[in-house]
């Protein structure tokens with residue numbers, strides 16, 4: 001990279017002085033990418049398939065506007081990077097190669113690779129790619145980034161305008177400020193109610209991640225009993241519990257008897273944010289690209305509550321990470337901080353995953369329309385003079401093929417719930433069409449679910465023997481090219 005283009009990058013706030021100097025010394029460009037999305041949105045599969053295609057790059061099948069000359073994970077030594085354990089790439093890839101999906105993520109990790117990329121003119125560039133994989137539950141905590149305890153309480157009250165939250169607030173007022181225990185019990189009841197209603201996100205996320213997998217996917221009663229055993233917060237290395245629950249705005253009034261509890265909860269909240277939320281949120285805010293993954297098909301199948309929760313937490317996460325539209329003064333402040341410390345997110349890609357589970361172009365276009373209706377407001381709040389935005393359907397790993405018998409629809413390996421250990425049999429089916437708009441009311445939605453209107457069977461990964469590590473994909477190549485491109 002020339003001296004002049006580096007200087008331009010620094011002056012425009014595109015890259016911090018430290019990054020430019022660091023790159024000049026180290027001889028490579030660092031690309032930091034934030035991959036976000038709620039649980040089971042497809043982040044780990046996306047990351048694994050992406051790394052696999054870069055590792056065994058075939059420019060004809062996976063055009064990147066160039067080719068990967070070398071792929072090296074060992075060039076970056078150490079079991080951790082930026083304080084995060086390294087992503088278990090081999091393990092995740094072995095799942096795909098066996099025709100299975102990777103296991104659910106329970107802890108944040110980082111995938112870091114060195115690549116030597118050659119563009120079409122033959123110019124070569126060394127790149128260090130860093131991508132973090134989070135358990136999707138963590139997304140529920142991003143609203144805490146940059147918010148004090150009190151403003152988080154306000155946010156909860158505004159965003160969780162549900163009968164369950166109203167019942168929680170009533171229980172808080174009834175219990176009073178003398179004892180915290182009834183408040184924790186009431187908040188756990190609220191979380192259990194959210195779980196029953198199908199909300200994929202629960203905050204603080206440590207509650208959900210703290211219970212084991214079986215209980216996490218178990219019955220509502222098992223879930224309620226399980227969350228009794230974990231703090232509404234976290235336990236630090238010295239065994240000290242830092243817990244908190246949100247309080248209604250009326251508790252914060254001057255001279256209120258809630259003052260003591262507010263102080264205690266604010267301490268727990270601050271420690272939780274500093275220990276659990278901020279390290280990962282700051283890392284992600286310092287990334288230059290954000291890939292926000294969202295699984296429209298599961299949302300259609302789950303109903304209004306899941307969709308509201310996805311919108312609420314998706315907006316909070318995109319808002320917490322991206323520069324927002326604002327006054328000239330705020331823009332100046334951001335420019336200064338960009339020059340001195342961190343790069344900022346310059347591109348947001350909303351990726352509607354599992355697009356191989358629908359068939360026809362129209363259905364895939366409708367996935368984009370649904371995503372725009374769901375997260376368009378969040379994207380419109382982003383400072384578009386600095387950040388580009390795009391919505392794209394994608395299948396990181398195609399598990400289906402078009403039917404070959406002349407009938408409309410798909411075929412693929414579908415597991416039999418009665419025999420979960422048996423090899424999935426190849427089946428043919430016609431998935432439902434994707435609507436161009438979300439159902440208008442929750443009643444309409446429930447009726448549609450009851451009628452089986454949203455039927456998108458989830459198949460297992462399906463490869464030809466020769467493709468084992470290069471799964472068929474849809475638009476992953478376009479996203480990979482965007483991921484590696486310079487944001488000029």
Ligand SMILES: Nc1nc2c(ncn2[C@@H]2O[C@H](COP(=O)(O)OP(=O)(O)OP(=O)(O)O)[C@@H](O)[C@H]2O)c(=O)[nH]1
Pocket residue numbers: 037038039040041042043044045046101102103104105106134135136137353354355356357394395396397398399458459
């Ligand atoms: N058909 C199809 N299914 C996919 C694809 N990607 C993910 N899936 C399905 O979605 C499930 C979840 O994918 P993951 O990548 O584990 O999701 P995640 O976002 O990492 O989830 P957490 O680890 O819980 O945060 C998989 O087990 C698959 O069933 C895809 O490209 N095509």
Ligand SMILES: [Mg+2]
Pocket residue numbers: 043044045103104105133134135136
């Ligand atoms: Mg995962």
